[in-house]
Amino acid sequence: MVQLDEDPLWLDRLRRASAVPLARRSWGQAVTGSLGRLRGGLTLLDSPVACPPAELIGCVRSLSLLNPTVVSTRRDGLEVCALLHAGAFNVLDRDESPGVLAARLGADLRWLRRSRWPAAAGARPATAAPSYRTQALLLEVLCSLRGPVCCHDIRRLLGTPASPMSLPALRARIQRLRPYLASNGLICRRSGRWGAEMISVHHFEGAAGRAA
Template structure:
């Protein structure tokens, strides 16, 4: 993706559905890029802000599982979900931070029109993508480390480690907590270079992660 203009919408399918993908592509006037989970995460680095992520789920899964995916991808960009509509699921997804929830069974033209409307609203509002805080020249060369640093530097509040672990792995196989702790420790010099420090509060096998200014005042995680 180096040297390419960023797409309007990055589509991440949790379950492959080539027919739906082709119909959406043909019906959309908005530039779309279909990416795997890992490609959407690490490939996000260096793109312009304002990109929207469409998280598509063909198979009805427990709302809390899909909500967890929303929380993870929302660390990078605003997330719209396309799934089979269910009132309880819609509420859970919106509470998890979804920008919008669409019925994937609607016609491709309707879906594309709604995506276009969401994208235009984001661009008019000037709302930035969540990640994108670290200058490329100061980022680690290893892509998942660069992604983690980017996410940490742009946190706007405490987050559960599960949301970051899922992002750095996959929904089915998140990064282990010890591996995440070790990676954060190795990023300490990079964070210090940005005037930040990362704090972890561990409890019941999970960490709550926040980032503060090194001077002691709450920084971007406030």
């Protein structure tokens, strides 16, 4: 789980009530720890202190590129629908009892494992990944994209919510990954939009058929 602000007492109570193992991770640990793993687990994103909705929504969009993400936060004044629209697997009220929260997390995890949730499968590159860890992570993210995403969502993953990777650095990394993408029959396209870029990955013409 990732806590935007530390709350060890809350986490300790939740751990005692839960049959599901919960390990606190920093943002970077949660991101890089997903590299090369089957995506059958959940990421719990906990927001103890009310943060700007746009910030929390942005974190959800980024983490959901890696794993289904459950948000636990105080619901007062929060747009739950906006978090779900951003890709949250579920939104929980962190002020509920630890037993209730643990039961809901367990139910979410069981449902995820029984269903064929798209993010649980996670497409991985068919060829060898780059040796540089963040490049391998970026390649995995790009290969698993199912539609256009804003560059900000990827830049948070490769940096932090407070200090995302710069857009020029992201562009350079994507450029260096072009041979790896091509070997998987893929091409990355970028389109400018309101001071940002939308990033999408597409099959070469005929590549999808050859891969099948």
